[in-house]
Amino acid sequence: xxxxxxxxxxxxxxxxxxxxxxxxxxxxxxxxxxxxxxxxxxxxxxxxxxxxxxxxxxxxxxxxxxxxxxxxxxxxxxxxxxxxxxxxxxxxxxxxxxxxxxxxxxxxxxxxxxxxxx
Amino acid sequence: xxxxxxxxxxxxxxxxxxxxxxxxxxxxxxxxxxxxxxxxxxxxxxxxxxxxxxxxxxxxxxxxxxxxxxxxxxxxxxxxxxxxxxxxxxxxxxxxxxxxxxxxxxxxxxxxxxxxxxxxxxxxxxxxxxxxxxxxxxxxxxxxxxxxxxxxxxxxxxxxxxxxxxxxxxxxxxxxxxxxxxxxxxxxxxxxxxxxxxxxxxxxxxxxxxxxxxxxxxxxxxxxxxxxxxxxxxxxxxxxxxxxxxxxxxxxx
Numbered sequence: 001x002x003x004x005x006x007x008x009x010x011x012x013x014x015x016x017x018x019x020x021x022x023x024x025x026x027x028x029x030x031x032x033x034x035x036x037x038x039x040x041x042x043x044x045x046x047x048x049x050x051x052x053x054x055x056x057x058x059x060x061x062x063x064x065x066x067x068x069x070x071x072x073x074x075x076x077x078x079x080x081x082x083x084x085x086x087x088x089x090x091x092x093x094x095x096x097x098x099x100x101x102x103x104x105x106x107x108x109x110x111x112x113x114x115x116x117x118x
Numbered sequence: 119x120x121x122x123x124x125x126x127x128x129x130x131x132x133x134x135x136x137x138x139x140x141x142x143x144x145x146x147x148x149x150x151x152x153x154x155x156x157x158x159x160x161x162x163x164x165x166x167x168x169x170x171x172x173x174x175x176x177x178x179x180x181x182x183x184x185x186x187x188x189x190x191x192x193x194x195x196x197x198x199x200x201x202x203x204x205x206x207x208x209x210x211x212x213x214x215x216x217x218x219x220x221x222x223x224x225x226x227x228x229x230x231x232x233x234x235x236x237x238x239x240x241x242x243x244x245x246x247x248x249x250x251x252x253x254x255x256x257x258x259x260x261x262x263x264x265x266x267x268x269x270x271x272x273x274x275x276x277x278x279x280x281x282x283x284x285x286x287x288x289x290x291x292x293x294x295x296x297x298x299x300x301x302x303x304x305x306x307x308x309x310x311x312x313x314x315x316x317x318x319x320x321x322x323x324x325x326x327x328x329x330x331x332x333x334x335x336x337x338x339x340x341x342x343x344x345x346x347x348x349x350x351x352x353x354x355x356x357x358x359x360x361x362x363x364x365x366x367x368x369x370x371x
Contacts, residue, residue: 002328009337030287040252040335042288042308073310075252075337103338105324107331 007039007104008081010074012088014095016045017067025091026070032087039076039106046071075104120157120225126199127220130190130206132213133169144188147209149267151192153274153326154202158226159192170212193220246343249320251311251327252290252335259330265309268330272313275323278346280313290335314341 012029020028026043033041049069074084081099088097136143144161151159164187168174175186199217207215257264265282272280288308313320320338327336 007337009339026287030289034289040288040290042252042285042290042310044283044310045286075335100339105327105336105338107334107336109333 001108002105003108004103004105005077007075007077007102008099009102010081010084010088010097010099012072012074012092012095012097013049014070014072014092015067016070018070018094020091026072029072029088029091032091033074033084036080036083038074038080038084039104041072041074044071044073045069075102120193120195120222122222122224124196125193125220125222126196127191127193127218128199128206129216129218130210130213131169131216132188132190132210133175134163134186134188136211136213138209138211143209143211143213144190147190147206149270150202150205150209150274153271154198156192156194156198156202159190162189162191163187164189170214193222243343243346245317246314246341247317247320248339248341249311249313249315250337250339251313251331252337253309253311253331254290254333255284255307255309257331257333264330265311268311268327271326271330272323275319275326277313277319277323278315280311283310283312285309290333314343 014025016024016026018025023031030041030043046069074081076084130147132143132147134142134144138146148159148161164175166175167187169187203215251268253264255263255265259267269280269282285308290308324336
């Protein structure tokens with residue numbers, strides 16, 4: 001199955017140590033996306049970076065410092081993204097949210113609704 | 119598109135055990151021909167033979183030979199053969215390539231219209247498009263990871279560059295949270311491929327994505343390419359371009 005539509009992509013940048021109600025912030029946002037039925041959400045861990053406050057973030061592969069830069073990409077139709085934005089406002093205390101309009105093609109297997117993979 | 123009439127039959131002679139980056143040469147050649155939209159190709163295995171090194175290769179019950187002669191054959195138009203011959207020669211290594219004039223009496227039937235081959239190494243600057251493909255790391259295409267097959271397909275079609283990112287967490291079309299567990303086998307992640315090229319080239323590549331991606335998301339956005347610098351591959355290429363950029367950004371991964 002293939003569908004094509006105009007949508008919006010948000011990218012949120014923050015640190016791996018950022019938390020929301022005790023949970024890692026990226027896990028909390030991802031859970032919220034899933035609850036709202038957002039089409040695609042993916043978390044990337046950067047190797048090095050800096051954000052608000054110019055604090056350098058580095059992923060600690062060999063040390064115990066773990067505040068790696070995190071980038072979360074979320075893609076869906078405009079109206080779905082609009083539903084998510086108020087939650088992001090509340091959850092992201094320190095970070096950057098960038099949005100861009102995109103053209104989306106979505107491929108799905110016929111049996112994808114049940115979450116079963118052949 | 120193959121029409122009845124004059125065409126070229128290409129035959130490549132290889133030995134079975136020959137590998138290139140750990141992959142059997144015949145399979146990388148076959149992949150390349152497929153990605154470049156060649157009308158059809160066949161790999162045949164010989165029973166016995168010898169090559170340039172004059173070593174007799176044969177199969178017998180005593181020694182299980184893995185160096186049997188192999189033959190790859192395909193028929194295409196002169197233009198198409200000319201377009202891919204350079205890369206073929208590179209892939210075939212020490213093997214022999216033969217071109218033969220032939221006549222197509224009746225081309226094989228195809229169910230789908232074929233894509234056109236985009237011009238190679240187009241210089242991109244200014245308006246361009248970014249294509250991102252979101253997949254599961256487990257997705258496979260012909261027994262290899264799908265993301266890997268897509269990268270090979272993009273390379274074969276001269277897409278300017280592509281990078282694969284592995285997500286640490288994510289979910290996609292099948293609504294399952296993928297979580298990267300560093301201590302366990304972490305092959306259950308979400309991955310993203312990000313490629314940049316002109317809109318025309320990416321659109322020309324799209325039919326192949328259509329066929330290869332069963333489940334996933336493809337996202338296009340407009341970008342401005344500020345700089346597209348590349349390292350000259352060899353001395354000849356360096357000599358051909360009068361001023362090779364010295365501090366080239368590594369656009370390709």
